[in-house]
Amino acid sequence: MVSEPSRTSLFPPPQVGSAPGWPVVLYFHHVDPDIRHYTSVTPAAFDAALARLGERFAALAPEAVDGVLGGGGHPGPSCLVTFDDGYADVFEHALPIMERRGWRAVHFVSVDLVGTVEEHPVRGPLRHMTWDDLAELQRRGHVVASHASTHRPFSGLGAQEVRREVDRARSVLAERLPGARDWLAYPFGEPPRDPVAGLPPLCFGSVKAPALAWDAAPREIRRTYLPADEQGQWESCMTEWRRAWTPSTSH
Template structure:
């Protein structure tokens, strides 16, 4: 079904931060949210120059009175693949950007007890990597324990996936604050029982609704792979959408 909200051209709710998501930054992998290191650098530069400055993940809030009075961008990464540290982190550092990394927590635990994995589709960040990200100024988030489709689980199993991943991230991050959550595949269960204060992040499947009105399914979008020449126009569109309402 070709519905408008599935298209990347539709950004966030007007007046709210634009949220971008990536999976891989790798020289050879093909995925709709995977960029080569050079393309990722070009994308970050284009977004910052055209849309607005990067929003530190520690500054995200549903309180409109605390939001910047201009467009901002939150960079997020899903699944916790190792190539994001190897290839994305140097780019983020070069542009002074801090990001939110959503980890599949059981896979991070498994990676902590294993040797190097050659297959980039199976190579995940371990908890030492996660703590290094925190020391570098980034923030960890939860992306379920095993990346199962929460909409296909019974309520108890769904809650185990959510609570277990949130608890693991909180312990690794040494945080007493909120641990934000990204739904696997952007599929939101009927009753997403997230801990109090936790924001829930969807994908392009989510509608562009104000975070204060729908804090458990925040829309994210992406830079289409292989369409670098269209990115500037895409970013101008996102910026224009931000101004499409009075604040």
């Protein structure tokens, strides 16, 4: 079992959700029996999470995102699931659970890492999904989108380098995966420090981003997470996330 020190104390609490009336967006990295990280869960925990989420929220299909954006939000509590980095354990473990539970997700991938084995300093060798895996996700109703090219934090790059990261990923995805969406999740959840022209129309941050309406800040969409090893917090998270709608829908 691989465990890493918690970084959650550096961030706002996961109970902070979305702007009023906007879907809560969750992000995960791994669904793996042996990795412990604040955005990683075991297959059993992921199954339990989707079951409990399904009782409290409508599962927002990725193809419904444009309608939610154009409609100024969602009329009832809803949740969009996203994954960052495109790890193979998501294909192996999360995909069958999502299909059984009726969920579809957005998978943000760094194009230079597709099909590679990453040597992580703590988690060890980590396989990334192949292009065939990603095409299969699309075939099954999931969405693949950009996590830039090399997975470097934009906060440490100049505007021109960020633009090259974004443009190259956009070009590769368009060529290799027709139908991939021109959306972006910032690597490490960190937006550029300087204005950058030509960013995708929707950009997703992390728990570090402010809770703003998508139509007011489409390039700063907030995501949060379920505390993987603290299931006792899940109820308080879901209760607080539901407060983004009317008090009558909150438990």
